[in-house]
Amino acid sequence: xxxxxxxxxxxxxxxxxxxxxxxxxxxxxxxxxxxxxxxxxxxxxxxxxxxxxxxxxxxxxxxxxxxxxxxxxxxxxxxxxxxxxxxxxxxxxxxxxx
Amino acid sequence: xxxxxxxxxxxxxxxxxxxxxxxxxxxxxxxxxxxxxxxxxxxxxxxxxxxxxxxxxxxxxxxxxxxxxxxxxxxxxxxxxxxxxxxxxxxxxxxxxxxxxxxxxxxxxxxxxxxxxxxxxxxxxxxxxxxxxxxxxxxxxxxxxxxxxxxxxxxxxxxxxxxxxxxxxxxxxxxxxxxxxxxxxxxxxxxxxxxxxxxxxxxxxxxxxxxxxxxxxxxxxxxxxxxxxxxxxxxxxxxxxxxxxxxxxxxxxxxxxxxxxxxxxxxxxxxxxxxxxxxxxxxxxxxxxxxxxxxxxxxxxxxxxxxxxxxxxxxxxxxxxxxxxxxxxxxxxxxxxxxxxxxxxxxxxxxxxxxxxxxxxxxxxxxxxxxxxxxxxxxxxxxxxxxxxxxxxxxxxxxxxxxxxxxxxxxxxxxxxxxxxxxxxxxxxxxxxxxxxxxxxxxxxxxxxxxxxxxxxxxxxxxxxxxxxxxxxxxxxxxxxxxxxxxxxxxxxxxxxxxxxxxxxxxxxxxxxxxxxxxxxxxxxxxxxxxxxxxxxxxxxxxx
Numbered sequence: 001x002x003x004x005x006x007x008x009x010x011x012x013x014x015x016x017x018x019x020x021x022x023x024x025x026x027x028x029x030x031x032x033x034x035x036x037x038x039x040x041x042x043x044x045x046x047x048x049x050x051x052x053x054x055x056x057x058x059x060x061x062x063x064x065x066x067x068x069x070x071x072x073x074x075x076x077x078x079x080x081x082x083x084x085x086x087x088x089x090x091x092x093x094x095x096x097x098x
Numbered sequence: 099x100x101x102x103x104x105x106x107x108x109x110x111x112x113x114x115x116x117x118x119x120x121x122x123x124x125x126x127x128x129x130x131x132x133x134x135x136x137x138x139x140x141x142x143x144x145x146x147x148x149x150x151x152x153x154x155x156x157x158x159x160x161x162x163x164x165x166x167x168x169x170x171x172x173x174x175x176x177x178x179x180x181x182x183x184x185x186x187x188x189x190x191x192x193x194x195x196x197x198x199x200x201x202x203x204x205x206x207x208x209x210x211x212x213x214x215x216x217x218x219x220x221x222x223x224x225x226x227x228x229x230x231x232x233x234x235x236x237x238x239x240x241x242x243x244x245x246x247x248x249x250x251x252x253x254x255x256x257x258x259x260x261x262x263x264x265x266x267x268x269x270x271x272x273x274x275x276x277x278x279x280x281x282x283x284x285x286x287x288x289x290x291x292x293x294x295x296x297x298x299x300x301x302x303x304x305x306x307x308x309x310x311x312x313x314x315x316x317x318x319x320x321x322x323x324x325x326x327x328x329x330x331x332x333x334x335x336x337x338x339x340x341x342x343x344x345x346x347x348x349x350x351x352x353x354x355x356x357x358x359x360x361x362x363x364x365x366x367x368x369x370x371x372x373x374x375x376x377x378x379x380x381x382x383x384x385x386x387x388x389x390x391x392x393x394x395x396x397x398x399x400x401x402x403x404x405x406x407x408x409x410x411x412x413x414x415x416x417x418x419x420x421x422x423x424x425x426x427x428x429x430x431x432x433x434x435x436x437x438x439x440x441x442x443x444x445x446x447x448x449x450x451x452x453x454x455x456x457x458x459x460x461x462x463x464x465x466x467x468x469x470x471x472x473x474x475x476x477x478x479x480x481x482x483x484x485x486x487x488x489x490x491x492x493x494x495x496x497x498x499x500x501x502x503x504x505x506x507x508x509x510x511x512x513x514x515x516x517x518x519x520x521x522x523x524x525x526x527x528x529x530x531x532x533x534x535x536x537x538x539x540x541x542x543x544x545x546x547x548x549x550x551x552x553x554x555x556x557x558x559x560x561x562x563x564x565x566x567x568x569x570x571x572x573x574x575x576x577x578x579x580x581x582x583x584x585x586x587x588x589x590x591x592x593x594x595x596x597x598x599x600x601x602x603x604x605x606x607x608x609x610x611x612x613x614x615x616x617x618x619x620x621x622x623x624x625x626x627x628x629x630x631x632x633x634x635x636x637x638x639x640x641x642x
Contacts, residue, residue: 010125010197012149047127051145068572070511073520074147078512080440080522084178084193 519567
């Protein structure tokens with residue numbers, strides 16, 4: 001599957017394209033398919049996302065998982081500061097990142 | 099310390115106003131990201147892996163307690179409660195909001211700080227010796243010269259769009275504590291027949307093509323130094339390559355035309371520049387120098403002796419405290435490298451503690467080191483125990499200066515969008531493997547430096563042991579280097595051979611240190627032994 005990710009313009013937060021909007025949670029990311037690049041351009045032009053780009057990912061029962069380690073770290077947060085990740089209370093949250 | 103005059107303050111304030119308007123226009127959609135990116139970078143604002151990152155300049159690594167408290171305030175108010183001190187003697191915040199960045203810069207400006215020229219193809223923050231003004235071996239205080247260069251390079255109209263970024267270091271001692279010869283220009287102040295001047299080195303740097311700077315001028319008098327620097331930059335600006343980012347640094351220019359031809363062109367340009375009269379009038383130099391006058395040391399301190407009855411305190415004294423040129427005083431190194439911690443990170447509370455200690459015990463001065471530690475340069479020996487006790491309470495009393503766990507590490511793939519591998523977890527694992535303080539001290543001075551990519555922000559080329567993280571088909575892999583040094587015995591490390599995974603490289607380092615213990619001779623540091631016996635014994639120990 002192909003995901004679109006970028007950053008929120010004002011906050012800088014990592015965001016993922018859900019099919020209709022942008023979410024901070026990779027679990028809500030949607031397969032953008034062949035239109036991924038076109039969607040990224042349209043969304044950036046509308047200032048709903050900053051510096052979007054398309055990545056490869058794998059669909060799992062727990063949601064999409066980015067193929068590359070860099071995007072997996074973007075999806076959760078720094079591996080060395082679990083308290084600053086999106087799921088600080090879940091000790092298993094990072095099991096798929098590395 | 100240098101204090102802004104009206105002119106300094108007005109240009110910083112004006113820059114804040116300008117950036118506020120640029121951010122407003124970006125958020126309103128009046129300018130695109132392509133248009134905005136160079137503007138934000140000129141103000142130290144990057145877009146990193148998780149968020150915007152703000153790099154704040156700490157000129158030649160020097161701060162007072164008021165500024166240090168402001169850094170804590172920014173961490174607490176606008177970030178997530180911590181900051182990261184860098185190998186450029188600056189501080190970075192990892193979780194900045196674009197819409198708050200102008201407010202941060204406005205707050206920084208109230209304490210004479212900014213983020214100008216912490217990015218972009220311009221002259222970056224000037225580096226210097228963290229022991230400036232305190233070291234017994236310096237021929238002059240390098241800070242007035244670093245400050246002069248800061249003023250000369252700030253918004254210099256010719257040098258705002260150089261072929262590539264440009265880094266300058268100024269030292270004034272034989273011992274090089276600033277990695278001077280790994281800068282684009284390295285300046286070592288020296289005296290000849292009683293006249294102050296400088297030896298000028300050009301073309302050093304790390305990154306994907308590491309090079310040691312060539313000595314370009316044996317001696318230029320201090321009166322001519324700024325003209326000479328102007329000439330060095332002009333030749334680079336004229337001939338440095340702009341067609342290939344990987345060949346744009348001045349080190350490549352020197353490599354391509356040779357140091358002799360570069361020197362010839364600089365001398366030719368220098369003769370022209372000198373006629374322009376850009377060197378500062380004596381009164382201006384005196385004004386700046388006066389702000390770096392020594393603090394009011396107490397002559398009665400000369401008889402002070404530290405009470406070494408507490409063994410933990412005694413270990414810290416031996417490891418982290420260095421001799422001061424003023425009898426009765428000492429230089430305190432505060433390690434930001436606790437075992438298992440993140441090199442260079444400090445919480446807002448810890449930053450406040452260091453500010454308080456500087457104000458109470460250290461003539462209100464702090465320094466950031468390129469090794470990502472903090473220095474209190476002037477502490478009375480009688481106060482060392484109180485300082486240490488406060489550091490213990492704050493988790494800042496790790497007694498590991500220059501030992502294997504005093505690791506330089508870039509933010510790596512945990513934070514940096516350029517990185518290929520994570521540096522910090524590796525630093526943590528190495529720290530934990532060598533956690534035993536007695537074992538570390540037995541190994542002695544051993545500078546270990548980790549970069550998460552070829553850009554070498556973690557100075558891996560200059561590590562006695564260096565580690566470079568690379569991406570091997572989507573998996574982190576680590577190359578091991580031996581024999582580098584950023585000090586006065588400057589050298590570039592050599593790769594041992596095939597790389598390792600994270601655990602594998604920790605094991606390899608242990609095999610290297612075991613071999614060192616086996617073959618070292620009395621008084622030899624690790625790097626001395628490496629230079630004597632060469633790579634082969636270590637390679638055999640690593641790969642069998």
